[in-house]
Amino acid sequence: MKRRGQGVCLSLAVLGSLWGAPVQAGGPLELHGFASQGYLYSNGNDYYGPSRDGSFELTELGINARYAVTPSLSLAAQVVSRRAGELYDGDPRLDYGFVDYRFLDGPLIGGVRLGRAKIPIGFYNETRDVATTRPGILLPQTVYVEGLGVRDFYIGADGLHTYWQWFTDRGLFQFDLGVAVPATLQEETQAAFLRTQDAPGDLKLTSGQNARLLYERDGGALRLGATYSRVRTEYRPGDLTSPPLAAGETSVDALVLSAEWNRERLSLTTEGVIRRLHPKGYGPLTGDAYTEAGYYLQGTYRFNHQWEGVVRHEQHWNDTRDRSGTRQSREFEPLPRAPHRFYQHQWTVGAGWRPTPQWLLRAEWHHIEGTALTPLADNPQFDQGGGQVRWDLFALQASYTF
Amino acid sequence: MKGNGFVFRGLKAVARMCLLSWILLIVPSANADPPPMVIAHESLQDDVITLPMLRAIFSMRLHSLQGERLTVFVLDTRHPDHEAFSKEVLGVFPYQLQNAWNRVIYSGTGRGPVIVESPQEMLRRVGQTPGGIGYVGAPVDHPDVRVISMEAGR
Secondary structure: OHHHHHHHHHHHHHHHHHHOOOOOOOOOEEEEEEEEEEEEEEEOOOOOOOHHHOEEEEEEEEEEEEEEEEOOEEEEEEEEEEEEOOOEEOOOEEEEEEEEEEEEOOOEEEEEEEEEEOOOOOOOHHHOOOHHHOOOOOOOOOOOOOOOOOHHHHHOEEEEEEEEEEEEOOEEEEEEEEEEOOEEOOHHHHHHHHOOOOOOOEEEEEEEEEEEEEEEEHHHOEEEEEEEEEEEEEEEOOOOOOOOOOOEEEEEEEEEEEEEEEOOOEEEEEEEEEEEEEEEEOOOOOOOOEEEEEEEEEEEEEOOOOEEEEEEEEEEEOOOOOOOOHHHHHOOOOOOOOHHHHEEEEEEEEEEEOOOOOEEEEEEEEEEEEOOOOOOOOOHHHHHOOOOOEEEEEEEEEEEEO | OHHHHHHHHHHHHHHHHHHHHHHHHOOOOOOOOOOOEEEEEOOOOOOEEOHHHHHHHHOOOOOEEOOEEOEEEEEOOOOHHHHHHHHHHHOOOHHHHHHHHHHHHHHOOOOOOEEEOOHHHHHHHHHHOOOEEEEEOOOOOOOOEEEEEEOOOO
16 A cells, blocks of 8 residues: 555656646657546445445556657657556556657658557557546446456557558558567556466566557548457466466457547447457366457537537457356356356446546446456455446546646 | 416427527537638748648648658637638547547657647747648738648549
8 A cells, every 4th residue: 555655656746846847839848647536436346446435546647758859750758657446556657668760751651669659459548548538437348458467468568569651532541560579467467367366476478469450531530440469478377386376378369340430529439359368278277268259339429619428338248158157157166256257238328528628527327237347356255256247337537638 | 277388488498498509509600711721831842732641740640741840830729710720621620639639649659739829829839930830710921931722632
């Protein structure tokens, strides 16, 4: 707890000290940042802290700088502190930090980024921790996974990233390709990935690639995207004689398809994901590949410049061959998990108010069936077969960006 | 019966209020003014630009033009000239531009535009900044600023 507090304080101090920094608008150095605070209240299960009693454990802070060395060479970095219940403790981390070299700038753009960069997955992943860029307080978790332990890769991969953009009369074509270097994943990612809080040893990313193709017609009236990501991880339990979990490796291959239609008042967005996971090892029980899948449909209506409403329906299955979760729940005998741990469907209704371009206040209500995308870390009772299948989550969030 | 008449009068009043707020909030205001013009610092050589390139510039995707680092100036997103420029010249809605800026600003892949207070400041800043580009609602006469026209056949 103490470390958490220090982390947030440090970020605040950094934010505060840079606040008044003399940066001339339009000069080579540019600074931006964001801060948001959420409140969650739920029944049945917890989400981001003890939300059944009301939780303020959703805080996102970030500050970034971008320096243009020459018109074609830039340096960019962002530090983010994210507190999200028991999942993320608010310790500041380098969200991205890279050298950006653009060798082509014109009707065809081409460039490379070397370092840690955000992985473009679907429409929202690159700015997933920035509240104002999301369509609601919580992103659709089936596509923008949090509990699944590849989030490290999803939130920022160290490696080489290339990008191409082509502006034509028929629309914009954009292609991004990222290749990550091997890395040891964070402790919290490891816990989420191995689905247990106390496995010793290291979880390593041995290989990761991501490719996204994006098409925008008429300046974005229609946006279509396809993302393929391939992640390989390896778990070594260390030197223990009888570790609770044996060594293993997992491959995760995901395809995300995205479509969006934008009018002045109305935006309709849909994204779907098929994610194939193949764990090998980890002891005698695991072995078969399985396919996770999910999608969401979302409508946003802008009443005027300040007010908007959003409605979303989302479905997710941990294994498309066992949509009810009954077979998967029995695999945990003699301590079966509840079947609702293996799917999650939900309706979301929300409203947003932007009194100024910097401020955004949001409220949303989720009616949820299932807990597959609900953090285990906030709900240890899930491991004892507990948890509620039908539940509601109410959230408020204030966010400021500059 | 008298009571009913009262109720219906009340309902009519509510309906009128709804219609009024619909007109005020939903129906876009008719704009008879000509669309704003694109202006640039005289360091930018071309007088003509294509719509896809203009969109690339104002969505902050393009960083330089003819080797010159671009600095994009815009008015506050609530300013009527910004809305007119966005919708009538670029053919996109202001919220789409704002989303595009947020994407580049918070992923580190680009810069945000410089937001100026008034059309006068826009003219002054574009004139002072090599590689500067912006827009104005009224015809301009400024020694360091050139008007850029859109290439036909968009």
